[in-house]
Amino acid sequence: MMRDIITLACQTCKQRNYTTTKNKKTIPHKLELKKFCPFCKTHTLHKEGK
Template sequence: MAKNKGVRIVITLECNECRSNPAIDKRSHGVSRYTTEKNRRNTTERLEIKKFCRYCNKSTTHKEIK
């Protein structure tokens, strides 16, 4: 039988600066991505968290993508 979909879903967070400025003053080419979970009922809007980006070599805002 199929299991009921849970409240928690897996999301992907992507660096805003790497996405908007491709390969300008970067250590290497690429976009920083993190995966995490969020509660669908409590957090309905897109998540935005400050995390470390290894390509920018600093803490930047990471935004939820599809």
């Protein structure tokens, strides 16, 4: 499979909130997105975790 399932973790509270897929061939670096964290109740940076 070319697309892998990854989890996105909040950088403020370290909670894993979202799952998404990414193509490792086109995006070799770790994914970083600004998303809403329900625990912090604000938009924070979410980084790709394990």
